[in-house]
Amino acid sequence: MSRYFCGIDIGxxxxxxxxxxxxxxxxxxxxxxxxxxxxxxxxxxxxEILAQAKIDRASIGRVVSTGVGRHNCSIRDVARPExxxxxxxxxxxxxxxxxxxxxxxxxxxxxxVGADGRQLSFKMNRKCAAGTGSFLxxxxxxxxxxxxxxxxxxxxxxxxxxxxxxxxxxxxxxxVHHIRNxxxxxxxxxxxxxxxxxxxxxxxxxxxxxxxxxxxxxxxxVLKDIFQKRGNISVLTPPEPQLVCAMGAAIFAYEGxxxxxxxxx
Amino acid sequence: MSEINSTKxxxxxxxxxxxxxxxxxxxxxxxAWCTSVGPSEILTAFGxxxxxxxxxxxxxxxxxxxxxxxxxxxxxxxxxDICSYLTSDIGSHLLGKTPLTRAYGIPHPPRPDVxxxxxxxxxxxxxxxxxxxxEFNVPVLGIHPPWKAGPMTTLQLAHVKDQYLELIKxxxxxxxxxxxYDRFHQVLGNSATTSKLWREFLNKMVNRxxxxxxxxxxIQMGPAVVLxxxxxxxxxxxxxxxxxxxxxxxxxGALEKERIRLFWDGMPVWGKLRYFSELFKENASAVVxxxxxxxxxxxxxxxxxxxxxxxxxxxxxxxxxxxxxxxxLAGLIDEYQIDxxxxxxxxxxxxxxxxxxxxxxxxxxxxxxxxxxxxxxxNDLRCFSQEQTTTSLxxxxxxxxx
Numbered sequence: 001m002s003r004y005f006c007g008i009d010i011g012x013x014x015x016x017x018x019x020x021x022x023x024x025x026x027x028x029x030x031x032x033x034x035x036x037x038x039x040x041x042x043x044x045x046x047x048e049i050l051a052q053a054k055i056d057r058a059s060i061g062r063v064v065s066t067g068v069g070r071h072n073c074s075i076r077d078v079a080r081p082e083x084x085x086x087x088x089x090x091x092x093x094x095x096x097x098x099x100x101x102x103x104x105x106x107x108x109x110x111x112x113v114g115a116d117g118r119q120l121s122f123k124m125n126r127k128c129a130a131g132t133g134s135f136l137x138x139x140x141x142x143x144x145x146x147x148x149x150x151x152x153x154x155x156x157x158x159x160x161x162x163x164x165x166x167x168x169x170x171x172x173x174x175x176v177h178h179i180r181n182x183x184x185x186x187x188x189x190x191x192x193x194x195x196x197x198x199x200x201x202x203x204x205x206x207x208x209x210x211x212x213x214x215x216x217x218x219x220x221x222v223l224k225d226i227f228q229k230r231g232n233i234s235v236l237t238p239p240e241p242q243l244v245c246a247m248g249a250a251i252f253a254y255e256g257x258x259x260x261x262x263x264x265x
Numbered sequence: 266m267s268e269i270n271s272t273k274x275x276x277x278x279x280x281x282x283x284x285x286x287x288x289x290x291x292x293x294x295x296x297a298w299c300t301s302v303g304p305s306e307i308l309t310a311f312g313x314x315x316x317x318x319x320x321x322x323x324x325x326x327x328x329x330x331x332x333x334x335x336x337x338x339x340x341x342x343x344x345x346d347i348c349s350y351l352t353s354d355i356g357s358h359l360l361g362k363t364p365l366t367r368a369y370g371i372p373h374p375p376r377p378d379v380x381x382x383x384x385x386x387x388x389x390x391x392x393x394x395x396x397x398x399x400e401f402n403v404p405v406l407g408i409h410p411p412w413k414a415g416p417m418t419t420l421q422l423a424h425v426k427d428q429y430l431e432l433i434k435x436x437x438x439x440x441x442x443x444x445x446y447d448r449f450h451q452v453l454g455n456s457a458t459t460s461k462l463w464r465e466f467l468n469k470m471v472n473r474x475x476x477x478x479x480x481x482x483x484i485q486m487g488p489a490v491v492l493x494x495x496x497x498x499x500x501x502x503x504x505x506x507x508x509x510x511x512x513x514x515x516x517x518g519a520l521e522k523e524r525i526r527l528f529w530d531g532m533p534v535w536g537k538l539r540y541f542s543e544l545f546k547e548n549a550s551a552v553v554x555x556x557x558x559x560x561x562x563x564x565x566x567x568x569x570x571x572x573x574x575x576x577x578x579x580x581x582x583x584x585x586x587x588x589x590x591x592x593x594l595a596g597l598i599d600e601y602q603i604d605x606x607x608x609x610x611x612x613x614x615x616x617x618x619x620x621x622x623x624x625x626x627x628x629x630x631x632x633x634x635x636x637x638x639x640x641x642x643x644n645d646l647r648c649f650s651q652e653q654t655t656t657s658l659x660x661x662x663x664x665x666x667x
Contacts, residue, residue, distance in 0.1 A: 068652060083660035107653060119664045124657055126640045 004060050005257060007249025008042045009082065010034060010069030013105030013133060014215055016246040017045040019053070019060070024092070024254055028053045029243055038069035046075075062253040062260075066245055068106070080252055082245050087111050087119040089248025090211045093238050099207050101200050102245075103216035103223070105133040110204040123203045129168045131199025133216040139192050142172050143185075151193075151220040153186040160190035164198075171195065190222075197226045209234040211244075218242040269481055271505040278501055279487050283365055286314060286375035295440075296375045298397065300390045301490055302560065302581050303383040304408060304429060304574060306456050309494045310449035311436050316375050317491055318393065321365070322350030325357055326535025326644035328364040335645055349613040349644035351393040358400070377401055379439060381432065383408040385584045387616040404439065406432055410579040415586040417579055425575035450570055452494040457565040462502035463489040464562045469509040470553040471601055474518025476509045479529045479552035480542040481519065489561040524549035525665050526602055530556050530594070531609035531618050532643040537651070544655060548662040554601040556582050556594070556619070583617050590619060591628055598632050605665045606636040607658075612648035637661040 004027065009016040011034060018029045028049035032041050042065070050057060065073035066085040073079070082104075090100045091113050100111040108131055111122040129135050140147050161183050165171040171192075178188045196216065200206075210233050217223050218241045227235045238244050286296060297313035299305045305315045325331045331349060334356025339345050341359070343352050357363055358374075365371045380394040380403060391407055398405035408428045411421045433444045466485065469476055477485070485505060488498035512518075527545070529552045534541065545552055560581055566573035582593060598606065606628070608620040615621065625636040637657060642648035 068656070081656045081660040081663065083656065084663045118667055119660075121635060122657075122660060122664070123638075124653060 004055055005250050005253035006046060006060050006063045007085070007246040007251070007253055008046070008063060008065045008067075008070075008073050008076070009085065009243075009246035009249060010038050010042055010065065010067040010073060011082075011105055011215070011245075012068050013137075014242065015041045015045055015067070015069070016243050017042060017049060018243055018246040018250045019046070019049050019055070020247075020250045020254060022254075024251060026247070026250075027055070029240070029246070031242060034069065038072035039074050042069075042073050043075065062257040064249040064253040064256065066249040078252070078256060080249060083109055083111055083122050083124075084119060085245045085248035085252065086213060087113050087117075087122075087248065088251050089244040089246070090213060090238070091117045092247065092251050093244065094209075094211055094236050096209075097207075098209060098211045098236070099204075100211045100213060101206070101227070103131075103133060103196060103200065103212075103214040105137075105215060108132055108200055108203065108214075110200060110206065112204075112207070121204070125199065125203060128166070130166050130171065131196050133214065135168045135171065135196070136192070136216055136220065138168050138172060139175065142175065147216075147219040150189050151222050154189040154193050154220075155222045155225070157184070157186035157190040159187055160194050161187045163188070163191040163195045190226075193220060193222050194226055194230065196223060197230050201231060206231055206233060209236055211236045211238070213238060213241045213244040215242045269477060269485070269505070269508065271501070271508050272484065274501060274504065275485065275487060278492070278497055280369050281497075282491055283369040283371055286316065287371050295378050298377040298380045298394065300382045300386060300394075302386055302578055303381055304432065304578065306449060306452045306494045306574065307429065307433060307436070307444075308379075308381060309452045310445055311440060311442075313379070314375070315491075315494075316377070318354050318374070318397075319350055320487075320491055321357070321363070321374055322354050322644065323533075323535050324364045324368070325353040326350075327538065328367075329536045329646065330357065330362065330364055331536065331644040332646055334360055334362070345613075345645065345647075347613060348387065348389040348393070349642055351389055352613075353644045354393070355396055358397075377403050379403055379436070380405045381407070383410065383578060384412070385410045385578050385581055387583070387614075388412075404435070406435055408432065408578075410575070410584065412584065413586050414579055414584055415589060417576065422572060422575045422579065425579055426571045429571050429575065450567060453565050453570045453574065454567055455496055455499065456494045456563070457567065459489055459493045459498045459502065460561065460563045460565070462499055462506060465506050466502060466509060467554070467558060467562070469506070469513060472513050473526075473602070474516070474520065474523040475526070475551050475553040476512035476517065476519060478519045478542070478545070479533075479555045479558065480538055480545075482555065482558040483533050483538060486558055486561060493561070518551070520546055520549065520551050522549040523551045525551070525604045525662055527552045528554050528594075528598060528601065528603045528606045529609065530606060530620075532557060532611045532614050534609065534611075534641045534646075534649055535644055536646050537641070537649065540651065544658055548659065550662050552607070554597050554603065556597075557617075559597070587622055587624055591624055591631070594619075594624075594628055595632055598628075598634050603634055605661060606634060607661075608636060608638045610638050610640050612640070612642040613645055614643050635661075635665065 030045035065076035070079040097115040294314040297308040301319040331353040337356035338352035492498035563577035
């Protein structure tokens with residue numbers, strides 16, 4: 001008998017796998033670099049969870065895949081777009097009317113969910129990396145810092161230096177310009193994180209409360225502070241912001257399995 | 266998916282049209298180039314064979330030749346941010362390469378004797394035609410109707426009519442002949458019939474299931490664009506409409522399953538028609554109406570041909586105020602029982618991207634019909650992300666299905 005349900009989120013940077021039980025409680029999760037073998041990385045991550053939790057594959061009743069590689073997942077029962085999975089996962093964690101702001105590796109999303117859990121609308125960033133996780137990675141690479149180091153420096157800054165370019169490459173040259181002018185690095189970095197807020201807040205009207213999700217939020221908690229202060233809004237952050245989409249997929253798997261059982265009866 | 270059999274005939278009609286510019290014997294026809302919703306009836310009445318560079322632009326997009334052509338024009342100083350029909354077409358000219366060769370066996374677009382544009386659709390056509398005016402050393406004549414028209418005033422329309430009269434005078438001088446008003450009347454009559462039949466075709470998609478989709482219309486619209494004013498287009502649409510009626514009677518839809526009905530606003534992404542068509546099919550969603558294909562529906566009044574032409578061509582959707590556009594869209598959403606609206610934000614076609622001044626938000630508030638904006642371009646596929654579009658469209662359909 002199926003007792004476990006699996007959500008697999010194959011993102012552009014990281015693959016996240018969550019396994020839940022019949023109470024929708026997480027029994028295991030795994031995050032791995034996606035690389036180029038979309039299916040294999042998901043299978044390896046799932047095997048790791050199963051080994052740790054001492055569960056065999058046959059106990060998994062249903063698998064729902066999501067993310068950019070959702071159609072590459074060979075063990076999926078169903079593939080769902082990540083927008084829908086994010087809405088599902090966020091509402092499961094915060095069951096009320098919410099605005100989800102997801103800062104992912106290659107795209108940002110603003111999703112509005114009603115008090116009944118229905119997805120009302122969503123917006124995605126244009127074909128541009130500005131304001132996404134890739135933008136942070138680019139800056140980290142240029143400055144030879146980790147995202148965690150950038151986060152720490154920005155958190156200690158007293159003020160920010162504006163980084164206003166729409167384009168990641170232009171923003172990088174803007175940073176070089178500020179460094180050349182002798183501006184303090186922590187203030188520049190706060191400006192970098194603030195630019196993420198600016199790009200996201202341009203995508204749609206942001207209504208209170210906001211649920212912040214995605215890998216960028218997981219690696220840079222300073223973003224929560226910025227959204228709260230700049231947006232004058234209350235911000236809810238899940239314990240594992242990077243896992244919300246995979247969690248939503250796992251909930252879909254659970255619900256799908258329940259619906260199937262009812263149909264069979 | 267249900268095929269449209271008449272399309273076989275369409276290929277022959279379009280081939281005959283293009284080949285007629287290069288007759289194997291006899292005198293070569295006088296050729297006028299005209300913008301797609303320009304005053305082509307005046308040109309036909311003067312005896313010109315009318316060629317439409319935008320149609321060529323769409324072919325360059327659909328065959329994905331554009332991305333080879335655009336950089337050629339860009340290197341000549343034509344920005345990648347301007348109309349990609351323009352940059353594709355000029356690039357194609359510079360490269361000496363056209364999809365017309367493969368499709369119809371003709372070496373290049375026909376050389377023009379005169380170039381006539383109207384800025385009713387956008388102002389970039391003026392620069393497009395001016396390029397060829399310099400290139401071929403031929404006259405460039407333009408019509409400049411009022412821009413973003415609200416309710417059209419008598420004064421505005423009289424001004425456009427005056428411009429037509431000026432155009433006629435200039436063409437009389439060029440051709441050393443008097444304008445034949447009887448012939449013009451006849452041509453406009455043919456055009457009115459084409460328009461009526463094309464409107465009838467589009468209206469068939471009000472039915473559930475819809476016998477055709479926007480992607481069919483993008484193919485079927487060829488004669489309404491390039492053959493209006495000529496009887497060939499009318500014969501074709503009569504047959505096509507008959508076939509549509511048969512499908513409606515038989516309950517035969519364009520899709521196997523039609524769960525969701527969508528509206529497409531803005532330009533097609535020509536190089537991705539098949540991709541979109543398949544994606545919508547997989548999601549049981551039929552795109553049953555569009556502003557683009559509706560742009561070739563005109564009301565001509567033969568009792569006052571020039572004034573009615575001024576009204577019809579000034580009043581095209583793309584040239585209207587936001588208020589008028591909103592009203593037109595609300596009407597179409599209601600008429601075609603639309604579940605969701607897709608706005609194509611075409612990077613190089615701001616004039617026909619209707620999401621840029623808050624219209625989707627206002628219209629959703631009024632109609633309660635959700636919308637989605639898809640970023641892309643009519644021809645420049647560098648501005649289009651298939652991955653992102655697939656995710657958005659799948660999520661939108663799921664949202665509508667809830």
